[in-house]
Amino acid sequence: MFSDPSAPTGAASPEMLALEFSEPLGASAASRPRPAASPRSGRASEDDVPDPFVGGPDAARLPGSEGEHLLQCAYGTQDRAKRFYDDQVLDRLNEPMREFVGRMEMAFVATADRDGECDASLRAGPAGFLAVLDERRLAYPEYRGNGVMASLGNISENPHVGILMVDFVRDLIGLHVNGRASVTEDADLRQHYPELPAEVERGRAPERWVVVEVEEAYVHCRKHIPRMEPVSRTRNWGTDDVKRKGGDYFEARGAPRPWRVAEVGARTH
Known part of the structure; x- marks a missing residue:
C-alpha cells in the first residue's frame, strides 16, 4: 500500500509545513479539486472546479505553463503559486x-x-x-x-x-x-x-x-541547498589528455551501442 504523499515526512514547524501543504495534513488525494477544462486544450473536467489561471484574465500575464497552472488547481496550490509569481518572479534581472x-x-x-x-x-x-x-x-x-x-x-x-x-x-x-x-x-x-x-x-x-x-x-529556495567550501585546484583547461579529463571513469568504453551495430551492418553490405 502506498503512503499518502501529503503526509509530513520531517519535523518542520507548522509555519513551514503551511508553505508546503495547501490542504489539511492527512487529506486524501480524492479530496483534492480537479482542474477545469482548458479553453486552449478543450479537455473536459470531471468536476466543475474553475481554474483561476488558464483562460482567465490572469492567463496572459502570469508566468509558467498551462500544465503547471492546471496542476496547481488539481492539487490546491494555486493561491500559494500565485503568491510566488507575484512576489518572486520577474521578467528581467534586477x-x-x-x-x-x-x-x-x-x-x-x-x-x-x-x-x-x-x-x-x-x-x-x-x-x-x-x-x-x-x-x-x-x-x-x-x-x-x-x-x-x-x-x-x-x-x-x-x-x-x-x-x-x-x-x-x-x-x-x-x-x-x-x-x-x-x-x-x-x-x-x-x-x-x-x-x-x-x-x-x-x-x-x-x-x-x-x-x-x-x-x-x-x-x-535555500532549504535544501548544502553548504560547501571552496578548495584550491589545478585545472588543465583545454587539455586533450584522457586521464586529466577523467578517463573512462564510468567504464563505458567498449560497451555495446545501437549506433555501432548499425555502422557495422552498413560496412558489411
Missing part, C-alpha cells in the same frame, strides 16, 4: 540578481531539441564568466570541448533554455533564469561588448557565446 550572476562560478544549463528530448549540462569559470549584458540579457561563453555540441545543437532547434545558478558557499540561495537563447560567435558579440573577457583563464578563450533573452527570473 540589481540584486545581476550582482548574484556576476559572482557565480558555475551554472547548470537545461536545453531540449525540437522534439523535447532534453539535455542538462554544467558551465563553469571564475566569477564574471557569466556576463550580464543588461537587465534583459545575459551571456555565457562556450569553450573548446568534446566537440559533441549537445547544448548548442538543441538551441539551434529550440531556443528555450533554463539556467540554474546556486550559491553553495555564502548565502545558500539559487537563481533560475529561463529564456530564449541564440548562439553568437565571439568576434561578433565582442564588437558590441568589447569589455567581455578575451581570456577567462590562461589558455581558455571563448569560441562563441550563448546570449539569453530573459523571460523569467526567480529565486530557488
Whole structure:
C-alpha cells in the first residue's frame, strides 16, 4: 500500500509545513479539486472546479505553463503559486540578481531539441564568466570541448533554455533564469561588448557565446541547498589528455551501442 504523499515526512514547524501543504495534513488525494477544462486544450473536467489561471484574465500575464497552472488547481496550490509569481518572479534581472550572476562560478544549463528530448549540462569559470549584458540579457561563453555540441545543437532547434545558478558557499540561495537563447560567435558579440573577457583563464578563450533573452527570473529556495567550501585546484583547461579529463571513469568504453551495430551492418553490405 502506498503512503499518502501529503503526509509530513520531517519535523518542520507548522509555519513551514503551511508553505508546503495547501490542504489539511492527512487529506486524501480524492479530496483534492480537479482542474477545469482548458479553453486552449478543450479537455473536459470531471468536476466543475474553475481554474483561476488558464483562460482567465490572469492567463496572459502570469508566468509558467498551462500544465503547471492546471496542476496547481488539481492539487490546491494555486493561491500559494500565485503568491510566488507575484512576489518572486520577474521578467528581467534586477540589481540584486545581476550582482548574484556576476559572482557565480558555475551554472547548470537545461536545453531540449525540437522534439523535447532534453539535455542538462554544467558551465563553469571564475566569477564574471557569466556576463550580464543588461537587465534583459545575459551571456555565457562556450569553450573548446568534446566537440559533441549537445547544448548548442538543441538551441539551434529550440531556443528555450533554463539556467540554474546556486550559491553553495555564502548565502545558500539559487537563481533560475529561463529564456530564449541564440548562439553568437565571439568576434561578433565582442564588437558590441568589447569589455567581455578575451581570456577567462590562461589558455581558455571563448569560441562563441550563448546570449539569453530573459523571460523569467526567480529565486530557488535555500532549504535544501548544502553548504560547501571552496578548495584550491589545478585545472588543465583545454587539455586533450584522457586521464586529466577523467578517463573512462564510468567504464563505458567498449560497451555495446545501437549506433555501432548499425555502422557495422552498413560496412558489411
